[in-house]
Amino acid sequence: MDRNEILEHLRARIVRFAASRLVGGAADGSAGDTPEDIAQEVLLVLHEKYPALDRAEDLVPLAIEIARFKILSARRKTVRRGEHTQVSVDDLPLAGGGPDPLEQAARRERLERLESALKELGDRCREIFSLKLQGLSFVDIQKQLKVGSLNTLYSWDFRCRKQLLEKLGGSWGEKQ
């Protein structure tokens, strides 16, 4: 699969993903960015900044990350538009490059929830997650835990992830 084919697939995936995340006017295109706009902006970034990448394992995670930022930006833009008629533009503070206090608090809260949920997992799940956090690959973890088959380890990890997600309420904590 060459780069163009990958980008085509990516576009379809991003549109549907953005449609599921954007709400209200942004989702249906009545106001603000539409899913297609989001996908287009993502592909534009990939085209302008990452022309050398031509592998799916490079482009897909990058596209996902860019898409998330674009969606978040679209959300913020929607909110700003609601406030635009009430507050003078001169009174609005300039947006900083780093995460705002709300975002920092949200991340801190997600980390605490994740920590609590991890403690409630079983021994095997906690051990697998701990080894993953230490940077070990699945192959390394297989040797460490002396698991006979790598597929067995995949299954264990998949179940552990499912349990962790259930303890977190079905998502990793981002507002849907």
Add this chain to the structure above:
Amino acid sequence: MNPEDVRKLIGGYATGSLSEAERKLLFDAALDDQELFDELAGEQVLKEILEEPGARQRLLSALGTLGAERKSVQAPWWSRPWPWMGAAVTVAVAIIIVVAQRTPLPQPTQEIAQVLKSAEPVAVPPPPSPPPAATPKAVPKVAPVPPVPQAAEKTSVDAIAEARADKAEPQALAQAPPPPPAPRALGAAAGFAAGGRAEALSANIVSVFGFNYTVRADGMLEIVPSSPGFLSVADGDSVLRPNGPAPEGTPVRVQIPAGTMSVTIGFYAVQGITGAPVRRDEASGTVTDQDPPNGRIAIQLFLTPGTQ
């Protein structure tokens, strides 16, 4: 790997646990699978959490601490180090106690007062005894000379010192007139300066051929042999005790007639032998073998006015 198996790789995305091959499988599948794509996008949140500075360490420490706590609760006692360390310390203490109890403590030095046997009466043989073959010839030469036995009978340190002082004039000593009362008193005191010393000494001499004698104030002569032998007592003219066996340690009492100036005491290991008596002036004393080892004692005991 079928699509369901590829989906299982999603857990390694956020933590960066996927190899290149696994990443390719996963993301290739995500291009065709919208649901997988959405899940991957959801995993991005977790990925961002884990990329926060210190987040991984915090989660690791939380998992490690909890894991250590659970391990300490669930691990059997034989797999924990503390029970074994405690047992080892107990055994070591027990060994130390046993060894300490078996090792004898240094006994404090006990100092005991002891009456040491004076060397003078025993170690100094009465007179320098000639060889057994020369004895019959030497004895007659000593016997007629009164002062010589007196000097030989002085067994105390004082007497020896006195004898040494007079050694330069042996002839004068031999020709001296009969000793005045003062030297006699000195001899009596020197015999056993304090009475009790003689008793202690006589108690020590049990295996030496000899006897202890005492002249009481009532004129009774008491002789206690320190070894078995044949004892005879005479006062010159009459026999006060005929020659007969005298068991060891059994006192033999002989009444000395009034007015007797001296008595001759003979004590021999074998019946039938005789010897020339040696003069003694002490009212009590110990006499040992004069001709060792033949067991021959003969003294002429001069009585003081108080015991006559």
